[in-house]
Amino acid sequence: MKRTILLISGIAGLCFSSMNKSPGPEDSFERQVEKVADSIKVDDIVVKNLFKYQILAHKKGSFNAELITEKVYLPHQKLWDSCYAMIFGEKNAALFNTEAGMQKWNQTLYPQNKVQFDEKVKKLLKVNLNRTLSCNLKKFSRLVPYHPKAVISIVFTPLTGIGFGGCSSDQFALELNHENTDPEYTLEKGLPHELNHLVYENFRNKDAGKDTALSQTIDEGFACYFTWVFFEGKIQKYTAVENMSKEQWEWYLNNEKKIFAGVKPYFSDASGSNPLLRNDQIKLFPTAPKTLNYWLGFRIVEKYVEKHGPDSWKDIYKLTAKEVLEKSGYESYISSL
Incomplete structure (x- = not known):
């Protein structure tokens, strides 16, 4: 399972505003x-x-x-x-x-x-x-x-x-x-x-296509989208996706149509060795920051929620990855670019 590693700073504390008190000086480590x-x-x-x-x-x-x-x-x-x-x-x-x-x-x-x-x-x-x-x-x-x-x-x-x-x-x-x-x-x-x-x-695990690149993409993108939901929109969407910078996010938006066209042929690939999951090695998009599948998965989930309502992210647990893509309207959105 993918690890989460980077620091997000400057976020108002939801649960944390009342708990950032430093230990008293009388307390040893x-x-x-x-x-x-x-x-x-x-x-x-x-x-x-x-x-x-x-x-x-x-x-x-x-x-x-x-x-x-x-x-x-x-x-x-x-x-x-x-x-x-x-x-x-x-x-x-x-x-x-x-x-x-x-x-x-x-x-x-x-x-x-x-x-x-x-x-x-x-x-x-x-x-x-x-x-x-x-x-x-x-x-x-x-x-x-x-x-x-x-x-x-x-x-x-x-x-x-x-x-x-x-x-x-x-x-x-x-x-x-x-x-x-x-x-x-x-x-x-x-x-x-x-x-x-x-x-x-x-x-x-109940999805016949659970090992495909599309399934991995939806899984990671959904986890990123849920993080954004968890913090009630108080973090930027790009920070919820591998702690991207605004500039990195804009690179993806500027290349969104090319990215989708380039990786779509690999959606059904179950080898784990494809540009969607391993762009760091295969370099289909050599200047892409972070990882393609986290960002693309987030965008597909985001479009699903835009289409079906703010609480519809809860639907995704029970949908197959293919169903999420089809019902998101993401491909139609890409065609309109």
């Missing part, structure tokens, strides 16, 4: 970490703050190996055993699917990277992690007529690769130390995007 909830649960979505004990296991300069087992490994054992151990291969599996392996790398990872890791966590503390998570999850539950089951852990890892994503809905992770992850942005703005993927995925 360690004390602030202790106040972070072990987990936040809303309906069937659980976010586990495993990073908390990856830090506290080193309290007062000593290492508590049992804390890693009890508070990091066992609470989300499926993530470590079935996802990380698989992703990084047999050679590295024992790092993640054994207690001894988990304890070994946790003994050195935080002390060796303390300055960088602490800075990441301080960003989360600044926005009040407990309230931000709770607020976003509750708002998602109110907006979306379908409630996914998901378990998401916020972690530090010795090998990174997920960013923000996972192997299945109960094996999701946000890697705080991934080089392209801004955790503050991801939890405030990226979480709605990823949760929408989880809801739509349940319906998409």
Whole structure:
């Protein structure tokens, strides 16, 4: 599942205006970490703050190996055993699917990277992690007529690769130390995007064309459009699509007809290797910023909603990708350009 990584700045805070109070000077960093909830649960979505004990296991300069087992490994054992151990291969599996392996790398990872890791966590503390998570999850539950089951852990890892994503809905992770992850942005703005993927995925998997480039395009575009809906239009549409700049968005608008004509032949392709999904490699449009399918999917969904009404985005969960395109009127719009 695609990861969301960039920072959106300057956005009025919806849930966040009341939670940006800096911790009091009397609170040490360690004390602030202790106040972070072990987990936040809303309906069937659980976010586990495993990073908390990856830090506290080193309290007062000593290492508590049992804390890693009890508070990091066992609470989300499926993530470590079935996802990380698989992703990084047999050679590295024992790092993640054994207690001894988990304890070994946790003994050195935080002390060796303390300055960088602490800075990441301080960003989360600044926005009040407990309230931000709770607020976003509750708002998602109110907006979306379908409630996914998901378990998401916020972690530090010795090998990174997920960013923000996972192997299945109960094996999701946000890697705080991934080089392209801004955790503050991801939890405030990226979480709605990823949760929408989880809801739509349940319906998409029933579509015979679920593996096509068009299906992937609608999936990503819908997640971007939902993010814009989630923030009630208080972010620009272009920022909801991979945090584009206004200039990047205008490039797409200026080339919209060419883009559609160029990628339409690949809508039914299920190989994953086509210009719509991999323009970064195939370079059908070498000067295109960001990724074609996120933008095109957003535009198709946008046209669908323009045609069917402001709440019609909820229809898309139950429609196939082909139906969304056909009912959006997007092709007619392109013909009129």
